[in-house]
Amino acid sequence: MFVRRVELTNFRNYESANLAFSRGTTAILGKNGQGKTSLAESIAYLSCLRSFRGVPNESLVRIGTDSAVIRADVIHDDGRELLIEAEINLNGRNRVLVNKQTLRRTRDLLGVLRATVFSPDDLAIVKDGPALRRDLIDDALVAIDSRFDAIRTEVDRVIRQRNVLLKQAGGRLTEDVALTLDVWDEKLVAAGTVMGEERASLIARMNTEVPNAYDQLAERHSAVELRYEPEWRSRGLAHALAEARSDDIRRGVSTVGPHRDDIEISINGLTARFHASQGEQRSLVLALRLAIHRMVAEAVGSVPILVLDDVLSELDPDRANALIANLPHGQVIITSASGVPEETKPDAIVRIAAGEVIES
Amino acid sequence: MASPYSPPMQALIDELGRMPGIGPKSAQRIAFHLLKVPEEDARRLAQSILNAKAKVRFCEMCFNISDEPQCSVCSDERRDRTMICVVEESRDVVALEKTGVYKGLYHVLLGAINPLEGIGVDQLKIRELMMRINDAEPAIQEVILSTNPNTEGDVTAMYLQRLLAPFEIKVTKLASGLPVGGDLEYADELTLGRAIEGRREVGA
Ligand SMILES: [Zn+2]
Numbered sequence: 001m002f003v004r005r006v007e008l009t010n011f012r013n014y015e016s017a018n019l020a021f022s023r024g025t026t027a028i029l030g031k032n033g034q035g036k037t038s039l040a041e042s043i044a045y046l047s048c049l050r051s052f053r054g055v056p057n058e059s060l061v062r063i064g065t066d067s068a069v070i071r072a073d074v075i076h077d078d079g080r081e082l083l084i085e086a087e088i089n090l091n092g093r094n095r096v097l098v099n100k101q102t103l104r105r106t107r108d109l110l111g112v113l114r115a116t117v118f119s120p121d122d123l124a125i126v127k128d129g130p131a132l133r134r135d136l137i138d139d140a141l142v143a144i145d146s147r148f149d150a151i152r153t154e155v156d157r158v159i160r161q162r163n164v165l166l167k168q169a170g171g172r173l174t175e176d177v178a179l180t181l182d183v184w185d186e187k188l189v190a191a192g193t194v195m196g197e198e199r200a201s202l203i204a205r206m207n208t209e210v211p212n213a214y215d216q217l218a219e220r221h222s223a224v225e226l227r228y229e230p231e232w233r234s235r236g237l238a239h240a241l242a243e244a245r246s247d248d249i250r251r252g253v254s255t256v257g258p259h260r261d262d263i264e265i266s267i268n269g270l271t272a273r274f275h276a277s278q279g280e281q282r283s284l285v286l287a288l289r290l291a292i293h294r295m296v297a298e299a300v301g302s303v304p305i306l307v308l309d310d311v312l313s314e315l316d317p318d319r320a321n322a323l324i325a326n327l328p329h330g331q332v333i334i335t336s337a338s339g340v341p342e343e344t345k346p347d348a349i350v351r352i353a354a355g356e357v358i359e360s
Numbered sequence: 361m362a363s364p365y366s367p368p369m370q371a372l373i374d375e376l377g378r379m380p381g382i383g384p385k386s387a388q389r390i391a392f393h394l395l396k397v398p399e400e401d402a403r404r405l406a407q408s409i410l411n412a413k414a415k416v417r418f419c420e421m422c423f424n425i426s427d428e429p430q431c432s433v434c435s436d437e438r439r440d441r442t443m444i445c446v447v448e449e450s451r452d453v454v455a456l457e458k459t460g461v462y463k464g465l466y467h468v469l470l471g472a473i474n475p476l477e478g479i480g481v482d483q484l485k486i487r488e489l490m491m492r493i494n495d496a497e498p499a500i501q502e503v504i505l506s507t508n509p510n511t512e513g514d515v516t517a518m519y520l521q522r523l524l525a526p527f528e529i530k531v532t533k534l535a536s537g538l539p540v541g542g543d544l545e546y547a548d549e550l551t552l553g554r555a556i557e558g559r560r561e562v563g564a
Contacts, residue, residue: 091389157511164475180473180481183518187511 001113001302002331003043007071010062011088012038017357022347023075025332027340030352036335039352040117040309042070043333046084047115047304048139049094049106054132057088066090074113077302084113107153110146114304116293118311122285126272130262137199137228137263140292144299148198154191158184159259167252173245181245189237192258196233202295203228203263209291216326217290217319218283227264232256282315286323294328303330312341369395380477421492423468423485425450433457433466440464442501446489446520447544448472448508455545456506459553464502467492472512473519481519490523502530504559508543509534521562532559 002023008014013035019028030036037053041060044052051060061068068088075081085097086109096106103109125132141148162184169177203226211224232240237257241248244256265272265284272284297303306327312320313336321343334344351358363370369391377387394402418424419431426432433439433453443464447453453466469484493500505520507513517533524531535558544552 091386154511161475161511161515165480168475168480176481179522180519183473183515183522186518187515 001074001076001305003113003305004073004075005071006039006042007069008039008042009069009071010065011042011068011070012060012062013354014038014356015062019350019357020348021331021333023331024347025334025344026348026350027344027346028333028335028350028352029340030335030337032337034352034354036337036352037119037309040119040307040333040335043072043113043115043305043307044117045088046070046072046086046109046113048142049086049109052117052119053121057094058090060088061090072113082112084109107146107149110142110149111300114143114296114300114302115307116143116289116296116304117307117309118286118289119309120311120314122289122311123281125288126265126276126281126284130260133263133265134259134261136288136292137202140296141198141202143292143296143304144202151191151195151198155188155195155258158188158191159254159257162188162254163252166248166254169249169252171250171252173249177249185238185241188241188257192237195258196230196237196261199258199261199263200228200233205295206288206291209295210287213291213294213326214283214287217286217322218280219318219322222280223266223268224284224287225266227266228261230258230261232258283319286311286315286319290323290326297328297330303328306330306332308332308334310335310337312336312344313338317343418468418470422466423450423470423488424453424466438463441496442498443504444489444493444500444502445504445506446517447506448513448516449545452506452508452544455547455549455552456556459549459556461553461556462504464504469507469516472507472516474512484516486520486523489520493524493527493529500529502532504556505531505533505562506544506556510543531562533562534559 003021004023005021006019008017010016017039019039028036028039041051041053045060050057067090070084070086070088072084073081074084083097083099085100086106087095089095094106096103096109098109098112125136138148138152142152162181165177165180165184206226210226211222214224215221235243240256247255267276267280267284270276272281276284293304293306312323312334315323320341324343332344334341334346340346340349365373372394373384373387373391376382376390377384379387382390394405415427416425417427419426419434420429421434422431424431424433428435440463444467445456445462445464446467446469447456448469448471450468453468456462456466467485467489469486469489471479471484473479473481473484493503503520503524505517507517521531534555536555547555
């Protein structure tokens with residue numbers, strides 16, 4: 001699939017902007033702080049309905065206005081043309097229209113446009129705590145099969161409800177609290193167990209794809225491994241929750257479950273988070289993104305739109321070339337503050353300054 | 361921290377913020393809006409709240425909205441008094457009545473278990489439901505759990521299922537096929553009618 005045109009209204013720093021993209025490679029050039037990343041973010045929003053920068057959706061609306069609109073013409077591989085219109089509202093619900101038909105739920109948009117975004121902030125996936133690694137895996141599962149979003153939403157909802165209930169209990173496990181917790185637990189077990197199985201099965205497949213991608217990018221062999229072995233999975237979530245109940249009550253928070261999982265990544269037997277060099281960590285993040293990009297392409301039979309947001313400038317020329325050389329054939333959108341990266345041979349160039357397209 | 365608003369303004373914001381689905385930001389926005397509307401509009405709004413409050417009440421049996429002590433369903437002699445269909449809100453009764461399929465009684469919980477919105481089992485008409493079942497003459501044969509097909513509705517149904525397990529009552533749920541994650545009232549009549557007819561007994 002590819003995106004032919006994006007029109008932004010009151011999105012981030014754009015009052016209004018209209019951009020045309022090549023179905024091959026488009027380079028978006030501009031100094032830092034002029035709105036390149038916001039453009040990448042608008043495409044990412046259409047693919048996962050949130051910002052890849054991990055900010056609340058409200059911050060996507062231009063200051064002083066009530067709603068942002070992203071319009072995009074998307075062409076699927078079978079030639080089908082779709083007009084996507086996403087409205088982010090400060091007051092009231094967000095809205096999504098496809099070919100002028102309002103979707104019943106905004107999340108029905110998932111799967112209509114798929115994008116993989118590489119961002120300089122991705123380094124935190126390897127360096128920081130478990131939350132970003134869980135998001136990486138869960139985002140990939142949604143991209144592969146959008147029905148996973150319902151599981152993810154349910155787990156998130158049940159955990160939030162359960163935490164409020166635990167806090168309200170004030171450290172006392174009365175019969176009433178126990179009975180109500182029982183039902184929330186039953187709900188959490190159903191959704192959480194599926195989530196654990198899906199994560200485990202994706203990570204098992206990644207254990208062949210990520211090392212391949214890593215070797216191609218680093219141009220030498222290293223033993224890269226992902227491990228997902230949460231303790232609750234070996235005993236079953238129902239059992240683990242029952243055992244953790246008095247702890248949960250005492251601490252007023254859900255101490256066990258898929259919302260606390262980690263995915264440990266190692267290079268040559270050492271935890272990458274603590275022991276890998278900056279260069280290795282960078283290659284690792286690229287390898288994770290590239291592997292998922294290929295896996296999604298393979299699973300859905302269509303290459304997602306690839307957005308390289310200011311990442312090439314961070315790489316040494318060898319690694320940048322290796323990345324470009326190993327991308328599956330599809331639409332690529334590159335943003336850069338330092339001119340057109342030579343190895344990318346863009347088919348179109350867009351220049352941006354102060355939230356405006358000055359040349360395209 | 362001291363409120364940046366005058367006491368009457370802060371009081372209005374606080375009251376609005378107590379409404380379901382209204383967060384602090386929305387409450388502020390509505391409050392500022394209300395200050396701008398002509399006085400007669402504000403008076404009309406206040407009056408319609410008081411009017412509704414005075415004239416509309418809940419059925420003493422099933423907590424459906426009613427202008428009489430008992431609602432039109434409970435006072436209808438032709439209804440099957442051995443069946444109770446449990447719903448979250450009165451508007452769900454309206455949706456189910458439109459299908460014309462169901463001939464029994466209702467019980468409106470006035471919500472679903474939702475800790476995030478401060479609704480626990482004590483805030484719902486659950487104790488009243490259990491008392492009704494205990495005292496029913498003729499005895500209740502079937503309870504249909506028709507809470508909304510979303511997380512909170514499911515959890516509420518599961519909770520009731522556990523409470524009802526010791527009774528010799530058939531407990532059923534609407535057939536699947538309703539749009540998941542939505543509200544009962546959004547389902548079309550045909551789908552909802554089929555869901556009632558195809559309801560299934562749930563294991564204890
Ligand atoms: Zn009634």
